[in-house]
Amino acid sequence: MLYSNFSLKFILLFKIKSESKVKTNLRNRPLYFFYSILLLTMVFVFSGSTPPEEGMYPLSEISKLDLKKAGLKIDINEIYNPKGSGLIDALVNIGGCTGSFVSEEGLIITNHHCVFDYVSRASSVENNYLENGFLAENKSQEIPAQGSTCKITESYDDVSDIILQAANKAADVAERTKAIQKKSKELIEEAEKNDPAIKAEVSEMFIGKTYILFKYRIIKDVRLVYAPPKSIGEFGGEGDNWVWPRHTGDFSFVRAYVAPDGSSANYSKENVPFKPKKFLKVNPNGVEENDFVFILGYPGRTFRHQPSQFIQYQEKFLLPYTAELYTWIMNEFKKLGENDPKMELKLSSRIKSLANTQKNYLGKIKGLRRLSLVESKQNEESELKQLVLSNKNLTEKYSSVFEEISSVYNEIFELGRFQILYPQLLNNNMIMRIGNSLIDYVEEMAKPENDRKTQFTEKNLPAFENRVNQTFSDLFPEVEQLTLTKILSDAVKYPEMEIFPPFAKLPSEKGEIEKFVNNIISKTELKSINDFNRLKTKSIDELEKMNDPLLSFLFELRNEFKPFTKKNDERSGKLNILLAKYLEVKKEWQEKTFVPDANSTLRLTYGNVKGYSPVDATYYKPITTLAGVIEKSYMGGEYVIPSKLKELYDKKDFGRFKNKKLNDVPVAILYNTDTSGGNSGSPIMNAKGEIIGVNFDRAFDATINDFAWSEAYSRSIGVDIRYVLWVTQKIGGADYLLKEMGVALK
Numbered sequence: 001m002l003y004s005n006f007s008l009k010f011i012l013l014f015k016i017k018s019e020s021k022v023k024t025n026l027r028n029r030p031l032y033f034f035y036s037i038l039l040l041t042m043v044f045v046f047s048g049s050t051p052p053e054e055g056m057y058p059l060s061e062i063s064k065l066d067l068k069k070a071g072l073k074i075d076i077n078e079i080y081n082p083k084g085s086g087l088i089d090a091l092v093n094i095g096g097c098t099g100s101f102v103s104e105e106g107l108i109i110t111n112h113h114c115v116f117d118y119v120s121r122a123s124s125v126e127n128n129y130l131e132n133g134f135l136a137e138n139k140s141q142e143i144p145a146q147g148s149t150c151k152i153t154e155s156y157d158d159v160s161d162i163i164l165q166a167a168n169k170a171a172d173v174a175e176r177t178k179a180i181q182k183k184s185k186e187l188i189e190e191a192e193k194n195d196p197a198i199k200a201e202v203s204e205m206f207i208g209k210t211y212i213l214f215k216y217r218i219i220k221d222v223r224l225v226y227a228p229p230k231s232i233g234e235f236g237g238e239g240d241n242w243v244w245p246r247h248t249g250d251f252s253f254v255r256a257y258v259a260p261d262g263s264s265a266n267y268s269k270e271n272v273p274f275k276p277k278k279f280l281k282v283n284p285n286g287v288e289e290n291d292f293v294f295i296l297g298y299p300g301r302t303f304r305h306q307p308s309q310f311i312q313y314q315e316k317f318l319l320p321y322t323a324e325l326y327t328w329i330m331n332e333f334k335k336l337g338e339n340d341p342k343m344e345l346k347l348s349s350r351i352k353s354l355a356n357t358q359k360n361y362l363g364k365i366k367g368l369r370r371l372s373l374v375e376s377k378q379n380e381e382s383e384l385k386q387l388v389l390s391n392k393n394l395t396e397k398y399s400s401v402f403e404e405i406s407s408v409y410n411e412i413f414e415l416g417r418f419q420i421l422y423p424q425l426l427n428n429n430m431i432m433r434i435g436n437s438l439i440d441y442v443e444e445m446a447k448p449e450n451d452r453k454t455q456f457t458e459k460n461l462p463a464f465e466n467r468v469n470q471t472f473s474d475l476f477p478e479v480e481q482l483t484l485t486k487i488l489s490d491a492v493k494y495p496e497m498e499i500f501p502p503f504a505k506l507p508s509e510k511g512e513i514e515k516f517v518n519n520i521i522s523k524t525e526l527k528s529i530n531d532f533n534r535l536k537t538k539s540i541d542e543l544e545k546m547n548d549p550l551l552s553f554l555f556e557l558r559n560e561f562k563p564f565t566k567k568n569d570e571r572s573g574k575l576n577i578l579l580a581k582y583l584e585v586k587k588e589w590q591e592k593t594f595v596p597d598a599n600s601t602l603r604l605t606y607g608n609v610k611g612y613s614p615v616d617a618t619y620y621k622p623i624t625t626l627a628g629v630i631e632k633s634y635m636g637g638e639y640v641i642p643s644k645l646k647e648l649y650d651k652k653d654f655g656r657f658k659n660k661k662l663n664d665v666p667v668a669i670l671y672n673t674d675t676s677g678g679n680s681g682s683p684i685m686n687a688k689g690e691i692i693g694v695n696f697d698r699a700f701d702a703t704i705n706d707f708a709w710s711e712a713y714s715r716s717i718g719v720d721i722r723y724v725l726w727v728t729q730k731i732g733g734a735d736y737l738l739k740e741m742g743v744a745l746k
């Protein structure tokens with residue numbers, strides 16, 4: 001989920017893509033030694049089992065794993081079986097998160113934070129489902145989660161040869177990325193041609209080397225079934241986010257619907273619950289410390305195969321600037337909502353997403369320093385260079401690779417924060433986003449369908465319209481005034497922004513910027529969806545001639561950005577070739593099998609339920625309990641609990657979900673798998689492939705694992721299925737859901 005917002009846009013805009021993954025070499029570092037000792041000690045003391053390998057394994061790699069040795073008790077074929085069905089058929093990608101089917105009637109379990117936006121859109125001040133929770137007593141009461149879809153992986157095909165052939169024919173490096181995109185689009189259209197419910201995507205697995213065409217089945221009617229109150233689903237709020245020990249009941253249920261003939265269809269009363277090829281068996285007995293677990297899901301983005309300069313850029317510019325910007329915006333949003341419950345509700349989802357990214361980035365900054373990651377990557381690269389120089393064949397092929405990567409990055413460093421701020425300006429401010437979408441629409445629709453960007457093909461237009469509608473419902477002039485003023489004030493603050501004429505000529509006085517923004521927001525004709533629909537029928541010339549302050553500013557930004565786009569294409573084309581070679585050298589040097597970086601495609605990771613010792617003089621146990629919820633509740637604020645929960649606890653009414661050893665209901669679990677943003681909502685499965693929890697987070701010190709994974713500090717957090725079922729039954733009163741999942745009530 002995390003990389004689905006800003007960072008991904010930044011990455012797409014500047015196309016610094018890497019889809020490959022290597023274990024970061026820490027062997028020169030004293031810390032590595034420390035961690036190895038720590039790790040060995042922990043393994044020895046606490047389990048006696050071998051630690052899992054780093055890896056978010058793609059479907060193509062699953063059969064090569066020795067999961068039996070790791071603890072799996074079912075056949076690998078039962079997980080992934082291209083000729084029949086397997087557990088992967090129970091998996092869905094839902095709005096950038098993961099979910100899984102848990103009944104034959106299309107019931108999906110995912111995280112509360114993954115449906116937070118739907119719940120807040122369905123809520124009003126009078127009927128606040130976020131605060132109070134929501135339960136559909138029967139199917140007719142389920143609420144359509146407007147605009148949300150989910151997708152199921154159907155099949156995949158290696159199309160690397162076709163893509164690379166097209167790329168190698170490109171006239172120059174700047175054309176290379178476009179050639180890859182064009183060929184991908186052709187393959188996608190071909191794959192989607194015969195079935196309107198299929199959406200295809202070409203995913204770059206290893207940059208410049210491996211490309212896979214995925215086919216996804218799309219379900220367009222998703223409805224909210226049960227969400228616990230915020231005081232359970234978001235218990236601990238931002239204070240506890242990215243933190244262990246954790247006590248959040250971060251789960252919810254939704255249901256997938258299709259047309260009566262089984263085809264994918266938009267919401268309609270006539271639709272019927274979707275019958276999945278496979279659904280997961282719920283095991284109400286959960287797991288114990290040290291048990292083997294595995295996770296299937298759609299991790300968003302990791303950057304472990306990127307060169308040291310990529311990490312340096314993150315450390316110097318992207319992470320601190322974004323964290324600072326989001327902190328500022330969040331604080332302002334909170335003030336706006338202080339005495340205005342309607343505004344508070346409207347902004348809650350945006351605040352949540354900003355806060356999530358901000359804290360994750362702070363965790364990464366801490367991790368980068370703690371591990372001296374840039375330095376250790378640089379050391380690794382020195383070794384790679386030595387290897388290249390020590391062998392004549394390698395020297396011939398790779399001698400200039402490292403210098404060339406450096407020179408591409410020198411240009412990127414010169415742009416500094418500009419390349420972060422510019423996409424923020426177009427995307428993080430709803431008024432700018434809407435104006436930009438209008439110009440994009442008019443420009444693209446003037447072209448023949450084949451030449452349009454993918455989001456403007458006939459098939460994808462409804463999704464575009466949906467996004468426009470949602471942006472309008474998120475747009476509040478006073479909020480946009482604030483954020484636009486802030487971003488433009490930053491645009492005049494940093495010297496590197498002067499390279500861009502529209503920024504260079506902005507007034508330097510904050511009051512003047514405020515006036516400039518006020519003029520844009522108050523005088524633009526684009527204020528509602530009706531305006532959008534009226535203006536979208538105009539031509540680009542007509543739009544330009546309107547002299548609308550918003551559109552004129554956007555036209556200026558877009559025109560002046562053209563030379564930068566050309567340069568970006570060039571850099572991206574160069575990196576596509578260079579990083580492929582960088583990886584080849586790494587393969588020579590490192591004996592390990594390579595697994596591609598996460599790229600929102602379906603992956604498997606495995607490990608054990610395990611505690612750890614992230615900081616001096618601590619050891620964290622891997623299972624939390626209701627007693628811990630009660631303890632935290634005395635702090636009030638974000639830790640307030642529903643009175644029902646306290647009553648049940650006082651009566652020790654744990655139902656069948658009590659764990660005998662703990663004499664309590666387990667709430668959350670900690671495990672050493674390899675997960676990332678996007679794994680939110682992933683089913684955590686036991687050795688038999690039964691769901692025993694739902695993944696929702698990582699510990700603060702594990703946020704760095706997007707750049708470098710280590711068993712010593714990488715820990716993921718999930719809500720225990722026993723807590724899910726206990727809350728659903730005892731607090732939600734939704735016995736029927738337990739029955740539907742085949743879970744006996746007593």
Ligand code: ASP
Binds near residue numbers: 001002677698
């Ligand atoms: N809570 C996380 C997210 O927001 C999940 C993770 O990154 O591990 O995506």
